[in-house]
Amino acid sequence: MTVLADKLPETSAGESTTSDALDVEKVRRDFPILSRMVHGKKLVYLDNAATSQKPRAVIDAISGYYENDNSNIHRGVHFLSGLATEAHDHARTTVQKFINAADSREVVFTRGTTEAINLVAQTYGRAHVGAGDEVLITAMEHHSNIVPWQILCEEKKARLRVAPIDDRGELLLDEFEKLLTPRTKIVAVTHVSNALGTVNPLAAIIKMAHSRNIPVLVDGAQAIPHLRVDVQALDCDFYTFSSHKVYGPMGIGVLYGKASLLESMPPYQGGGDMISSVTFEKTTYNKLPYKFEAGTPDVAGAIGLGAAIDYVNHLGRENVAAHEHELLTYATHTLSAISGLRLIGTAREKTGALSFVLEDIHPHDIGTILDQQGIAIRTGHHCAQPVMERFGIPATARASFAVYNTKEEIDALAAGIQKVREVFA
Amino acid sequence: MADLRELYQEVILEHSKTPRNFKQPPAVNRSAEGYNPLCGDHFTVYLDMEGDSIRDIGFKGSGCAISKASASMMTQIVKGKSKQEASALFEDFHKLVTGTDGKNADLGKLAVFSGVSEFPTRVKCATLAWHTLQAALAGQHDAVSTE
Numbered sequence: 002m003t004v005l006a007d008k009l010p011e012t013s014a015g016e017s018t019t020s021d022a023l024d025v026e027k028v029r030r031d032f033p034i035l036s037r038m039v040h041g042k043k044l045v046y047l048d049n050a051a052t053s054q055k056p057r058a059v060i061d062a063i064s065g066y067y068e069n070d071n072s073n074i075h076r077g078v079h080f081l082s083g084l085a086t087e088a089h090d091h092a093r094t095t096v097q098k099f100i101n102a103a104d105s106r107e108v109v110f111t112r113g114t115t116e117a118i119n120l121v122a123q124t125y126g127r128a129h130v131g132a133g134d135e136v137l138i139t140a141m142e143h144h145s146n147i148v149p150w151q152i153l154c155e156e157k158k159a160r161l162r163v164a165p166i167d168d169r170g171e172l173l174l175d176e177f178e179k180l181l182t183p184r185t186k187i188v189a190v191t192h193v194s195n196a197l198g199t200v201n202p203l204a205a206i207i208k209m210a211h212s213r214n215i216p217v218l219v220d221g222a223q224a225i226p227h228l229r230v231d232v233q234a235l236d237c238d239f240y241t242f243s244s245h246k247v248y249g250p251m252g253i254g255v256l257y258g259k260a261s262l263l264e265s266m267p268p269y270q271g272g273g274d275m276i277s278s279v280t281f282e283k284t285t286y287n288k289l290p291y292k293f294e295a296g297t298p299d300v301a302g303a304i305g306l307g308a309a310i311d312y313v314n315h316l317g318r319e320n321v322a323a324h325e326h327e328l329l330t331y332a333t334h335t336l337s338a339i340s341g342l343r344l345i346g347t348a349r350e351k352t353g354a355l356s357f358v359l360e361d362i363h364p365h366d367i368g369t370i371l372d373q374q375g376i377a378i379r380t381g382h383h384c385a386q387p388v389m390e391r392f393g394i395p396a397t398a399r400a401s402f403a404v405y406n407t408k409e410e411i412d413a414l415a416a417g418i419q420k421v422r423e424v425f426a
Numbered sequence: 427m428a429d430l431r432e433l434y435q436e437v438i439l440e441h442s443k444t445p446r447n448f449k450q451p452p453a454v455n456r457s458a459e460g461y462n463p464l465c466g467d468h469f470t471v472y473l474d475m476e477g478d479s480i481r482d483i484g485f486k487g488s489g490c491a492i493s494k495a496s497a498s499m500m501t502q503i504v505k506g507k508s509k510q511e512a513s514a515l516f517e518d519f520h521k522l523v524t525g526t527d528g529k530n531a532d533l534g535k536l537a538v539f540s541g542v543s544e545f546p547t548r549v550k551c552a553t554l555a556w557h558t559l560q561a562a563l564a565g566q567h568d569a570v571s572t573e
Binding site: 370382386395 | 429430431433434439464465466467468488489490491492494545547548551
């Protein structure tokens, strides 16, 4: 099914190749929610690292599916079941092309990044990590790339090692390499830090690990909306991301895994769809990727994700990245000029998010005062408490950007921060 | 900005900047940790109980202006009160900040927190120290959480 493709101009590569600068006002009109008011003010949505807003094309693809094609997949011989199955398969192929996976069998749909990481920890991890072994992560991980490994290590009496970061929020590569030992069974690392915006040097990380035959899982939740991801070029073993951070619906995400690894892994959950045959004596598991997709999947979610990817391709990923880079540079410059404001996370390579603290004003108070002006940011520890501890702060305020944000909105943020200072003066 | 001034009243800002009883009292026989996972607010409330009466109270930790001011003013008002009186005050305070008929209760200075009821996301901030006090009074050992 091609709910969306019908409405978008096709190019041979499935992606807009024009290098024309993005027409942000036109992009904004694609997102219905951006025209709403909050507390009587125009919404300034700068909480995109938490979740992005959805374009009309995604909303229509989901409602269109339920209005016209809804049926369970891989079940019926009837017309609608065929349509739904085809649409679900099509979404998987769209994801495969988006991340340049070699084969659509390597794309497993999950509930999101968190479930994808848990899946690997509970299957690959349980099969390969034993007593005294080590799992290596970094000090800038989101809780979703810490806790699944802690659970595994606790069960297996293994050790969770943490590679440190510096005051800029950059991974200390030398220290990381020293922590790769003969006992290291897997490396799990974020592509982009959600709290700091740091882009990790994945190529170097993966090379170091692979030279010791250690597989690498990448948490791509914060990278997928901003960076071109090519899993074959990266040569990562697992790549995980969530649909809702890249303009798609909540409740669906992706685990990419190299086919050879996925083949060797035990199943995650048991149930329908993940089997070839079942008797009370023995069950034969289904082939990839269905082996890891027990139960009725979120078909509408997959279709919505496919529509979101089509939308990003339509805008042109290079155009999106260029616009967001400009926003981040402008925001860094504008916010740095505010006296008493300190940026948390000043890595040389950053994307998407800008964390800051303001004198001794708690971020939660900053968030409330900005909210009264219609400005939505995230405040708190961003599910990255160890990062907060590393910087000796309880929380930060974080503005994070998407393709529809403008420099005017960053000016509004700066003016809002001045109001925070006035209230606390 | 009028709404914001309702929330961030001068008294609240002043208490958040210079919190009272912001220390561990010399003699402590009960304490509890309170934690708001949403924003990372984290306080410990220390009690020096004489029977059922709060002889001394202090708190330490970090949090937003609302949570810190609330903790500070709570320690002032419950000092010398009995466990039952403190619990009754919390009940009235909770009604005040959630906007459920607390305006008539005699909360004295705590009435400055009435603006919180217009900001539902901040109710947890205003009540964190009180929940923690309840836990300390009950002799609970696990950290309490607002979630």
